[in-house]
Amino acid sequence: MGVIKDIQTSLGTVYERYDRNNELIQTFGSIGFIKESTGQKKMYFIITDLSGNLIDDANVYLNEKIGDDKYKKRETAFSALKVFFSFLKLVHIDNPKNITNGDIRDLRLFLEGGQKEGSIWSIDLQIRRDNQTFNNYLNVYRNFLEKMYGITDSSLFETTTVGTTVGKGFFAHNQKNVQERYTANKKVSQQQSVPKYIKPYEYEKIMEVVEESYGLREKVIIDLMYNYGLRIGEVLGLTFEDIEPSYQSGYYNLIIRDRMSDKPTQRAKGGVMTPTSTDDYNNRSYSTEGNHLGYQAILIDEEMADFIEEFIDESRDDIVLSKSIKKRENLKNKAIADRVGTTPLLNNENQYIFLNHQHYTPLTQAGWSYILREIFKRAGIPIDKRTKSTNLSHRFRHAFAMKKVKQGVQIVELQEALRHAISESCKAYYNPDDEDKADLLRKHNERFKEAYDKTSIK
Structure with missing residues (x-):
């Protein structure tokens, strides 16, 4: 056989x-x-x-x-x-x-x-x-x-009957609805499991693999998801002008916004305004920060900003580009993003930051998922084959949320960190295992004991 x-x-x-x-x-x-x-x-x-x-x-x-x-x-x-x-x-x-x-x-x-x-x-x-x-x-x-x-x-x-529903009211006997399903289909549980998150020791393994076999691009993308909670679509949609100096010394703002030039997989997930034409760039809402407004701003430290700038310089190196006419053309024609901000740029030209190494076109989610699967395998981190490994990137955002929970942040603070419109949606990110529950209980008891001791001293 x-x-x-x-x-x-x-x-x-x-x-x-x-x-x-x-x-x-x-x-x-x-x-x-x-x-x-x-x-x-x-x-x-x-x-x-x-x-x-x-x-x-x-x-x-x-x-x-x-x-x-x-x-x-x-x-x-x-x-x-x-x-x-x-x-x-x-x-x-x-x-x-x-x-x-x-x-x-x-x-x-x-x-x-x-x-x-x-x-x-x-x-x-x-x-x-x-x-x-x-x-x-x-x-x-x-x-x-x-x-x-x-x-x-x-x-x-082919279908099979799985039940009937009866409407309410005086004529309910005339309102029976037959429920059918395709016999070729499988039964699906109504309960949806939340993807597991990357634990600190797994993150260390991942970064060891990246350090050994990959480069600055992979390090920056993973850090933006793990340490700052970005979704992969938000990462891939970042452009030169989306890095702005902050009023706080030693920090920068990372601007999350949608553009007409974005592919669907480069867009933010419902948290910002999605323009329907370039005219929307002149809309007051588009230039306003906030949930479901024009953009969201994420504070990053100077070291993270330096890593991003270093990757930009490394990936646009003149010596590398001089060896490939095709890469130079793709960078000029296919990596260009709409210019919507006021950040000074060389030649006033805006580009997507993260590129496919082979073609110098913007890195796609499919391309990134392929890379990440290999990184996970090398790091010995289980891949959930039942979901075809499509949620691997989101494990980092879940890790970001769980780190906040372990730090003792309240639900409103977590909502702000995840940039959600309502706090209820943050509950999906609370996915502790037994080890986490024991750790959280221990920290709760320590805080309670500390508060009790202070009261007793008084």
Whole structure:
């Protein structure tokens, strides 16, 4: 019996199939990238095979059939279809219309991931998708098959009754609603777990790996998330003009704001105003600090500001750029951000700070996630494969919050540190394990004893 294994790349997952003698007999997969049009500022999701040939039906669906849908929905469909067309390559199906119910059964096993034994081949995949992601991908396949080929009669579309609800009132007997679910879907628990956070000793391991095998870019990005609580989208959206001297000596302000030039994954998460046109830059609200106003300001120390400036100088070194015309062109044409502030800049040119080392285009979340997964693996930090490692960056923000809690900050202070509009939303960041609970209880008892001793002295 053969086995199928996966290799994670920045463009998607590549699969390898081995025979029973552990000889490689097939390499397959579907990869892709996201590109923004220069004129209309529209995001295009492109899927190709491993040879770079466009998969037309997938691209028509992503950019025409659901081209006007929200970014997150299209991004999920993009990820799901890469898996779908990879599977079709595995079972040698050239046209999705030819997929059978037997193929769909095998597709579900392939989609689930992990380690499983089948009748013809087994899978040994790093990724294991949780039930919610599994169901989301199946929903994409239903919509894709229906919109592209008019298919609605496969086993993917079979439903089963799971209960009924009855309305209230005099005519309640006429208001019964039958609840159904797709039989191919999995049951999903209503309780959502909060991602674990990076503990201090894990942070030290991570920084040891960064010091040994990576560079200033990785150090700065991780420190901004771990020590200052930035989200990864906020980090990737930072530009030259977003570092401003503070009125407090020895400190700087890091400005968090959205621009028209930002990709969706470079934007702040609901905490600031998202402009709909460049005219909004002249709006008074856009130039006002505060939650859901123009921008938020984060105080950073001089050392952190120096690290950022050092990375900017290092990554824009004339000697490095002189060796690559393409890098120089990308830096000039693709790394430019809208100029919205008043901070003096060389040639009055604003650029995104963090770049892809290979192409000198702005670093993407997908590219960063690929780097971070490797750092976690080298540091020996478990990766939650059930969530496909998409929440790794947010573990640092959770760590930032837990550090504040252990310092004894009140909920209002935590709300301000996390830049949330309401304190209730901060509760999601309180995720102590048994060790934390014991530590917090000990500190509480020490504070209580200290207060008691002071009262007794009086």
